[in-house]
Amino acid sequence: MSNKDLDIRPFMDMPVSEFRKYGHQLVDWIADYLNEIEKYPVLSQVNPGDIFNRIPDVPPEKGEDIENVLHDVDKILMEGITHWNHPGFMAYFNSTSSGPGILAELLTAGLGINGMLWKTSPAFTEIEKAMMNWFRQIVGLPENYWGIIYDTASTSSMHAIASAREQLGLGFREKGMAGRNNIPKLTIYYSEQAHSSIDKAAVTLGIGLEGIRKIPVNKNYEMIPDELESAIEDDLSNGYAPFCVVATVGTTSTTSVDPVELISEICEKYNLWLHVDAAYAGVTAMIPEMKWITKGWESADSIVINPHKWMFTPMDLSIYFTRKPEILKQAFSLTPEYLKTNRDDEVENLMDYGIQLGRRFRSLKLWFVIRYFGVEGLAERIKYHIELAQELAGWIDDEKDFKRMAPVPFSTVCFRYNPGNKAEEELNTLNEKLLETINASGKIFLSHTKLNEKFVIRLTIGSIRHQRKHIVEAWELIKECAGKVK
Numbered sequence: 472m473s474n475k476d477l478d479i480r481p482f483m484d485m486p487v488s489e490f491r492k493y494g495h496q497l498v499d500w501i502a503d504y505l506n507e508i509e510k511y512p513v514l515s516q517v518n519p520g521d522i523f524n525r526i527p528d529v530p531p532e533k534g535e536d537i538e539n540v541l542h543d544v545d546k547i548l549m550e551g552i553t554h555w556n557h558p559g560f561m562a563y564f565n566s567t568s569s570g571p572g573i574l575a576e577l578l579t580a581g582l583g584i585n586g587m588l589w590k591t592s593p594a595f596t597e598i599e600k601a602m603m604n605w606f607r608q609i610v611g612l613p614e615n616y617w618g619i620i621y622d623t624a625s626t627s628s629m630h631a632i633a634s635a636r637e638q639l640g641l642g643f644r645e646k647g648m649a650g651r652n653n654i655p656k657l658t659i660y661y662s663e664q665a666h667s668s669i670d671k672a673a674v675t676l677g678i679g680l681e682g683i684r685k686i687p688v689n690k691n692y693e694m695i696p697d698e699l700e701s702a703i704e705d706d707l708s709n710g711y712a713p714f715c716v717v718a719t720v721g722t723t724s725t726t727s728v729d730p731v732e733l734i735s736e737i738c739e740k741y742n743l744w745l746h747v748d749a750a751y752a753g754v755t756a757m758i759p760e761m762k763w764i765t766k767g768w769e770s771a772d773s774i775v776i777n778p779h780k781w782m783f784t785p786m787d788l789s790i791y792f793t794r795k796p797e798i799l800k801q802a803f804s805l806t807p808e809y810l811k812t813n814r815d816d817e818v819e820n821l822m823d824y825g826i827q828l829g830r831r832f833r834s835l836k837l838w839f840v841i842r843y844f845g846v847e848g849l850a851e852r853i854k855y856h857i858e859l860a861q862e863l864a865g866w867i868d869d870e871k872d873f874k875r876m877a878p879v880p881f882s883t884v885c886f887r888y889n890p891g892n893k894a895e896e897e898l899n900t901l902n903e904k905l906l907e908t909i910n911a912s913g914k915i916f917l918s919h920t921k922l923n924e925k926f927v928i929r930l931t932i933g934s935i936r937h938q939r940k941h942i943v944e945a946w947e948l949i950k951e952c953a954g955k956v957k
C-alpha cells in the first residue's frame with residue numbers, strides 16, 4: 472500500500488528529530504537562564520504595551536521555524552519577564568521553581584494526560600492520592616484528612632466555603648439561592664488580615680460582601696477570638712445565619728497566625744465550618760520547631776497549603792485537605808452519561824470533587840520535588856529562610872532610622888524607613904518613594920502593604936536560590952536607597 476492509500480499526510484506534528492534537537496536546546500537554555508539569572512533586572516522595566524506592540528497584529532498564515540520562535544524568547548519575551556526565580560525577588564510570597572519541579576512540568580506536558588476520571592489515567596489519580604498521603608504526614612495531619620490538588624489557594628478556599636454552605640443542608644444544589652424567602656442571610660467570619668481570595672469566594676458563592684464579617688485583630692495582627700464570638704452572637708440575635716469561619720496561619724501582609732485552637736472551640740460551640748488558610752506558612756509544619764503552627768488544626772474541617780508558594784514547586788499547586796470529602800462530593804459530583812465508566816464503584820474520580828472537569832497532572836511535581844530533596848532537605852531549606860528573616864529583623868531593630876512593623880514568625884519582614892521628626896503622611900510618602908527607588912535598581916524587588924494606614928515595606932525570603940549574601944546585599948541596598956530619598 473502506498474502512503475496515498477494509507478492517507479498518511481505530510482502535515483502532522485513536529486518531527487521527532489526536530490523535537491529532540493530543540494528540546495535539548497531549550498533545556499540548555501533553561502539551565503543557563505537559572506545559572507545566570509542574576510544578570511537580569513529582577514523586576515521587568517518595560518512599560519504597558521511594550522511587549523504587546525512587538526507581536527504582529529495578525530497570526531502567521533504559514534508555520535515558522537521553531538528556531539525563529541525560540542529566538543523571539545530572548546528578543547521579545549525576556550525584557551517583559553519579572554524574574555520570580557531571581558534571588559533578588561523578595562516581593563509577595565516568592566514562589567520559585569526547583570530543577571526537579573521544572574523537569575516534572577516538562578514531563579506533564581509530554582504526557583499530556585487529563586485526570587478527570589481514574590480511567591483517563593489511573594496513575595494520575597493514584598499518584599495524587601499517594602502524594603496527599605505523603606503530604607498529610609509531612610505536615611502532621613491525622614489520617615482522617617483527605618486531600619486533593621487544585622490550581623491555587625483561591626480555588627481551594629472556594630471549595631471549602633462551598634462545602635460549608637452545602638453542609639447546611641438547605642438544598643442549594645437543587646433549588647439554588649435566588650428567589651427563595653426561606654433562606655436565612657448567611658454570614659462568614661475572618662480577620663481583617665485574611666486574604667482577598669476569601670472575599671472572592673464569598674462573592675462567587677452568593678454570600679455577598681454584606682455577608683462578610685471582618686473580625687478585628689490584636690496588635691500582632693491575629694484575630695481576636697472574643698470579637699469573633701461577639702460578632703456571631705450579634706448576628707444570631709439579628710436573624711443572620713453564621714456558617715463558616717476562616718482562620719489564617721500566615722496572613723498575607725504580616726504572616727500573623729490566628730489562634731486556631733481558640734477559634735475552633737467557637738466553631739464547635741456554634742456548629743460552624745472551620746477552614747484554615749495556611750497557603751503560605753503551612754509548609755513550615757514540617758519543621759519540628761514550627762509544629763506550634765498546627766495547634767488546633769485537627770479540629771479544622773478543611774485546610775489549604777500551597778507548595779507553589781514556599782516549597783520550590785513551579786506555579787501552580789495548591790493542596791486542599793478536608794475531613795469531609797463526602798460533603799465536597801455532594802456539592803460538586805455530577806456525572807453525565809459520557810463520563811460514566813465501568814470502574815466507578817471501585818475508584819475515586821477526581822472530577823467529582825470540584826468545579827473543574829479537566830485536571831493537569833500537578834502531583835507529578837510533588838512526587839519529583841519531595842523525592843529529590845527529601846522531607847529533611849525541604850525542611851532544612853525552609854528553616855534556613857526563617858533564620859535569615861530573623862537575622863534581618865535583628866538588623867532592622869538595631870538601625871535607629873528603621874522600624875520593624877510586625878513580628879516575624881516566618882520569613883517575611885515588614886518594616887519602614889522611620890527617620891525622626893516626620894509626620895505620618897510624610898513617612899508614607901517617603902516609604903513609597905523608597906520602595907520605588909529600591910525596585911528601580913533592578914537588583915531586588917520588594918512589595919508593600921498598609922498596616923493601620925501606615926505604608927509598610929515587605930521583604931519575603933523563600934526562594935530556593937536565597938543565600939545569606941542576598942539578604943546582606945538587600946539590606947545594604949535598602950539603607951543606601953534610604954539615604955537618597957527625601
Ligand SMILES: Cc1ncc(COP(=O)(O)O)c(C=O)c1O
Nearest residue numbers: 623624625666668721722723750
Ligand atoms: C494567606 C493567603 N491565602 C491565599 C492566597 C491566594 O493564593 P493563590 O494565588 O494560590 O490563590 C494568598 C496569596 O498570596 C495568601 O497569602
